[in-house]
Amino acid sequence: MDKVPTKTFYVLIVDDNEIDCQTYERYLSQDTYMNYDFSLADTVADGLDALSARKPDCILLDYNLPDGDGLEFIKEAIEIYENLPIVMLTGQSNEEVIIQALTSGAMDYISKGRLTRENLCRTVNRVIEKGTLLQQLAQREREKDELIKELKEALARVKKLSGLLPICSCCKKVRDDKGYWNQVEVYIRSRAEVEFSHGICPDCFRELYPDLDPPPSSK
Numbered sequence: 001m002d003k004v005p006t007k008t009f010y011v012l013i014v015d016d017n018e019i020d021c022q023t024y025e026r027y028l029s030q031d032t033y034m035n036y037d038f039s040l041a042d043t044v045a046d047g048l049d050a051l052s053a054r055k056p057d058c059i060l061l062d063y064n065l066p067d068g069d070g071l072e073f074i075k076e077a078i079e080i081y082e083n084l085p086i087v088m089l090t091g092q093s094n095e096e097v098i099i100q101a102l103t104s105g106a107m108d109y110i111s112k113g114r115l116t117r118e119n120l121c122r123t124v125n126r127v128i129e130k131g132t133l134l135q136q137l138a139q140r141e142r143e144k145d146e147l148i149k150e151l152k153e154a155l156a157r158v159k160k161l162s163g164l165l166p167i168c169s170c171c172k173k174v175r176d177d178k179g180y181w182n183q184v185e186v187y188i189r190s191r192a193e194v195e196f197s198h199g200i201c202p203d204c205f206r207e208l209y210p211d212l213d214p215p216p217s218s219k
Contacts, residue, residue: 010038010057012039012060013041014042014060014070020112023037024038034124034125039056044065044067045067047077048076050113056084058086059173067180070106071100073102078104085128089112105184136169166179
């Protein structure tokens with residue numbers, strides 16, 4: 001039993017050959033695993049405009065375009081979005097072009113002379129899955145970098161309160177790095193996320209008010 005598609009993927013076709021574009025749409029519309037909607041562009045410039053307006057799930061990219069080639073498109077496209085699932089389509093099996101496309105950022109290629117419904121659907125399915133995994137990994141890397149940054153900041157705050165701290169044996173003020181003497185609570189508040197609430201300890205209460213019983217909170 002065929003799998004019922006549950007999601008629609010957006011495919012940007014950058015190709016100036018109208019018949020080829022119609023073929024890609026017809027073949028992908030017959031895919032039993034995925035649904036697609038399409039956007040067409042016939043130049044590098046129009047393709048980049050379409051890319052800027054909406055991020056595609058896959059790009060079918062012709063090598064030869066009226067205002068440039070597919071390699072130029074790839075170079076600018078990956079500056080807009082990382083890990084773009086791009087499939088380069090070439091009119092002939094030119095190994096040099098294929099190598100340049102793959103090293104520039106394309107995820108796969110298809111020779112137009114060997115294009116079939118099966119290999120187009122299979123290739124598009126594969127690069128979409130690969131692109132999704134790469135984007136998830138990139139997101140995890142960003143989250144990891146953010147966590148490392150937060151931990152370093154927390155460690156820096158802790159280090160501000162570590163080490164030898166000069167304190168007056170009489171008034172209990174502490175000396176900061178610039179040589180100024182500060183109240184303990186002022187010093188700590190400026191270096192940690194701490195707020196103070198003032199009270200009085202039992203020993204001080206008895207010394208200051210010997211004729212009174214200390215309140216419950218001071219016992």
